[in-house]
Amino acid sequence: MNYKSHLDKVPIFKKIQECADALNLETYVIGGYVRDIILERPSKDIDIVCVGSGIELAQAVADKVGHVKVSVFKNFGTAMLKDGDWEVEFVGARKESYQRESRNPIVEDGTLEDDQDRRDFTINAMAIRLNADHYGELIDPFDGMGDIKRQTIQTPLDPDITFSDDPLRMLRAIRFATQLNFDIHPDTFYALGKNAERLSIISRERIADELNKIILAKTPSYGFKLLFQAKLLDQFFPEMVALYGVDVKNGKKHKDNFYHTLQVLDNVATVTDDLWVRWAAILHDIAKPPTKRFHPKAGWTFHGHEDKGARMVPGIFKKLKLPLNDKMKMVQKLVRLHLRPIVLVKEEITDSALRRLLFEAGDELESLMILCRADITSKNERKVVQYLKNFDIVEEKLKQVEENDSVRNFQPPVSGEDIMAYYDLKPSREVGAIKDAIKEAILEGQIKNNHDQAFELMKKLGKEMGLERKED
Incomplete structure (x- = not known):
């Protein structure tokens, strides 16, 4: 040819x-x-x-x-x-x-x-x-x-020798299979599992580079299933492996959080190529194993998994040699907040709750909503449709509240420096308390997000604390 x-x-x-x-x-x-x-x-x-x-x-x-x-x-x-x-x-x-x-x-x-x-x-x-x-x-x-x-990945020579010589090739095999949607030849796949522990000689930076390429593929779940089946994922990401499995007690069981996570990841991948939103999908339920409890009436619960998961993010990023910068903080925020819009869908929506979500999500609000929509993986199609319709309502109300109150990424219109100058104070507990009270009043809708109303509240709070204005 x-x-x-x-x-x-x-x-x-x-x-x-x-x-x-x-x-x-x-x-x-x-x-x-x-x-x-x-x-x-x-x-x-x-x-x-x-x-x-x-x-x-x-x-x-x-x-x-x-x-x-x-x-x-x-x-x-x-x-x-x-x-x-x-x-x-x-x-x-x-x-x-x-x-x-x-x-x-x-x-x-x-x-x-x-x-x-x-x-x-x-x-x-x-x-x-x-x-x-x-x-x-x-x-x-x-x-x-x-x-x-044949759409097949296989090594030119003996795969056992190929992978033992350079174990990074094992991750490359799965990466190419994922990117090209190819199968891995049975002999080549067998050699992956046989040599899985050889990954110990590969730097975490090189592992993370291949893993990120798998995550950015059109259907990243395929790569993770191969990593899992070949026992490669155990070598560098045991926290994700721990999501696998279903426990049954008193006839009650929970969903397999490993496969749920992969479904969420694929759902996110259909909407965005942002690597870090995809990482948030991978890590959104990462703390479910350590927070799993069984209650005779309630069944299986994972209370607080979003907060514990957010605390786990820096350690996982550090271990995998992923960047410990604003990208990590973004993932951490999405993990911490991923249940909040779902709670709003279930309950009567208050402007106060919407303001708080806008304030806390900030620039990541759109990414958070992508993650939350992707997290609806029920097999009940009617239930999924209803949830997504409710999300539409939440998003519309978020737009309205933001237009009225401008609380997204806001800083209180009266700053700590303003408070210290007015009362001739140094940084202190009183200054922080006044600033926090102004922020809470705005989020609760008690005052508007503007300087005049915030300044009046500052004077009222200062008077209650016994503070006196600095004389000019």
Whole structure:
């Protein structure tokens, strides 16, 4: 099979061909770019392998393109350049061997065959020749084309050795299966479970990178089910594994919170590509196992799981090497508040409750409503429809209250500095009490969210506390 017509659409390939022939280097485009040509997926990352010096080839191509900087990584024998939207990486063909305690290989120069042998999966081991004599010719020694047609992920060589050598490939197998909606070959899947404990030599940063790519897939639940079944999830995310299972007592049972969480995640994924809203879906019920209790009359309860879950978020993020910044705080807020709109749906809605939700949710209100809608996973379709209609009512009332009171992300119109200046005070309990009382009065609707009414309340509260105004 020949892909010359495709290569001709991308000018950089012709320049690579000319430089490779001038340097007498056997050269190929290999890996993900070739796979994506066949799958008709967009790709801007091009991997070039040559039998010889990849760095020398990269520098020659940069000279031909002109005004292009080459980034050289001598320790790895690689070089990279950018040509418009294209990012092209060059490397010399190599063969690899591994030591058990490390995923960093011992590298030697090799042939194209050696380089294809070291690839993770058959669909990533295909290469297209770039030299003029066989330009566009596909080299597919492991039937990667057949696996694409069969929609199958499998390793070129023994999967047990492949995964033991570099355990990160186990997560990559599941990531590709999730992104492409492929199956994993039975022998390859068996090797995942057999080598699961080998993930201990992989950094949490690399694990988190693959996990986030799974989470961002169209149907992320598929990846989590594979991680769970292969016992890989146990290695780095036991808190999520703990959600699995149903307990039955006195004829009463609760839902399987693992599969419920995956349903919520998929529901969120149909609405937003925001990684952190998807993380909130994953973690919204994470504290249900430690808060689970059985009461003879009420059955199974999970009281306070939203607050405990919010407290668990920083520890989980830290362990997984996820960012401990505003993204983590956003997830924490969504986990803490995820029951609040549901309570409003069930009860008579008061303006005070709406104001409090607006104030506490702030900029995350839309994300919170996405999560809450996704959290309705009842098998009773009529019940789901009714809940969603009630959410529509809540959202409309939230808009009305915000238009009238402007309490979303508000700061009390009389600040602590105003209070201290008026009464000639230093930071103190009295200042905090007055400020909190003004905030509560606004949220309860006792006063409007404006300076004049807040200032009058400040004077009233100060008088009750026995404070005297500073003399000018």
